[in-house]
Amino acid sequence: xxxxxxxxxxxxxxxxxxxxxxxxxxxxxxxxxxxxxxxxxxxxxxxxxxxxxxxxxxxxxxxxxxxxxxxxxxxxxxxxxxxxxxxxxxxxxxxxxxxxxxxxxxxxxxxxxxxxxxxxxxxxxxxxxxxxxxxxxxxxxxxxxxxxxxxxxxxxxxxxxxxxxxxxxxxxxxxxxxxxxxxxxxxxxxxxxxxxxxxxxxxxxxxxxxxxxxxxxxxxxxxxxxxxxxxxxxxxxxxxxxxxxxxxxxxxxxxxxxxxxxxxxxxxxxxxxxxxxxxxxxxxxxxxxxxxxxxxxxxxxxxxxxxxxxxxxxxxxxxxxxxxxxxxxxxxxxxxxxxxxxxxxxxxxxxxxxxxxxxxxxxxxxxxxxxxxxxxxxxxxxxxxxxxxxxxxxxxxxxxxxxxxxxxxxxxxxxxxxxxxxxxxxxxxxxxxxxxxxxxxxxxxxxxxxxxxxxxxxxxxxxxxxxxxxxxxxxxxxxxxxxxxxxxxxxx
Numbered sequence: 001x002x003x004x005x006x007x008x009x010x011x012x013x014x015x016x017x018x019x020x021x022x023x024x025x026x027x028x029x030x031x032x033x034x035x036x037x038x039x040x041x042x043x044x045x046x047x048x049x050x051x052x053x054x055x056x057x058x059x060x061x062x063x064x065x066x067x068x069x070x071x072x073x074x075x076x077x078x079x080x081x082x083x084x085x086x087x088x089x090x091x092x093x094x095x096x097x098x099x100x101x102x103x104x105x106x107x108x109x110x111x112x113x114x115x116x117x118x119x120x121x122x123x124x125x126x127x128x129x130x131x132x133x134x135x136x137x138x139x140x141x142x143x144x145x146x147x148x149x150x151x152x153x154x155x156x157x158x159x160x161x162x163x164x165x166x167x168x169x170x171x172x173x174x175x176x177x178x179x180x181x182x183x184x185x186x187x188x189x190x191x192x193x194x195x196x197x198x199x200x201x202x203x204x205x206x207x208x209x210x211x212x213x214x215x216x217x218x219x220x221x222x223x224x225x226x227x228x229x230x231x232x233x234x235x236x237x238x239x240x241x242x243x244x245x246x247x248x249x250x251x252x253x254x255x256x257x258x259x260x261x262x263x264x265x266x267x268x269x270x271x272x273x274x275x276x277x278x279x280x281x282x283x284x285x286x287x288x289x290x291x292x293x294x295x296x297x298x299x300x301x302x303x304x305x306x307x308x309x310x311x312x313x314x315x316x317x318x319x320x321x322x323x324x325x326x327x328x329x330x331x332x333x334x335x336x337x338x339x340x341x342x343x344x345x346x347x348x349x350x351x352x353x354x355x356x357x358x359x360x361x362x363x364x365x366x367x368x369x370x371x372x373x374x375x376x377x378x379x380x381x382x383x384x385x386x387x388x389x390x391x392x393x394x395x396x397x398x399x400x401x402x403x404x405x406x407x408x409x410x411x412x413x414x415x416x417x418x419x420x421x422x423x424x425x426x427x428x429x430x431x432x433x434x435x436x437x438x439x440x441x442x443x444x445x446x447x448x449x450x451x452x453x454x455x456x457x458x459x460x461x462x463x464x465x466x467x468x469x470x471x472x473x474x475x476x477x478x479x480x481x482x483x484x485x486x487x488x489x490x491x492x
Contacts (some may be wrong), residue, residue, distance in 0.1 A: 086347030
């Protein structure tokens, strides 16, 4: 799954075999050269990865950005807070309309540490097909010890350096100005907003867009934030060997035989299951992640690591060294931000993470041009629409009624998953991946209409086993009533 936050990357020669040396973009003003770093790699004599620490690495990119000149006016049309995928993609697209954009981030040249896994067709549709470390032509889903499925949909691990270089290059070409600082405060007047940075610098703009992630304090909510949480622990590791086929990644492995000698862990896993997500690069290099798909409250991080250690022992995977590790905590579902409001959001703070899967990066990159179009209709016109009319139009561009309604359905999926134990979860995905590919692929990529989602539900019930149908009948009424109530509110 796509994973975010709390990640410590490091360098390793094996990983370098799967990464190309990237040339600067054709523009002579754009230069990219990784800084030299030193690293240490610890090895485990007994293969217990819990004893290992990744080598330390503080990597940044050397890139000729257009930095803010203090001698010039500190007013822009749009200020984007955050230089992650969401922020850079939006800044690039908005500036392409000739709108003055400033992107503010504490470390705009740092390589993103996040591990992003996406469906290849999603990136190809946006022209990012060259931004992968590696792709696999198919994926595996292990339902239990006796049953597995093969998904004929290519999957890829995003090359973070290449993607960021592409987006930075677009920003520079379109005239985006960068400022290296952390935003402390956002203030609003009737037709203008301002930000105050930790370096004391103040900037003003017609529109502030928050792309700083889930932990942002700049976006307001008018409902309790009752999120579900996806929690995972992942490692990119050098191993002696692993049992997985190299032509496919493992999207989900729900098997629990590795807990046979761990009764406490097995009992807990039966109630709140976790699965393995794996990307094999070669016979000795693999990304492994133990994931709680969704829980409320979040599972204990220690619990997830212990389950992963037991799984790797059972699979005979001896970890020689850890190249990267990550701790992932993604809020899922819950209410949307109050709309409209003075700060517009995109990315983790905007509610666009998939409530049932945790996927976000591909959808964010796809929605940024839509949001940019809405901004350009206001600020790029001769009328210069500002204030409450601007906020209303831009928020509606991000969250039209149809999108709000489909999100309610995806949230219904999350609430259903929260009620399922291991047995119910296995039955659910056994039926889900038996659906017509149009439905399961569209669901995972957030591209089904409300009518198609209704058809998916009927088809899923038809494919479900008797015990799974019983789960649906007994456990879904409350989430269903909640969804229908929210749909009624949205459409009134």
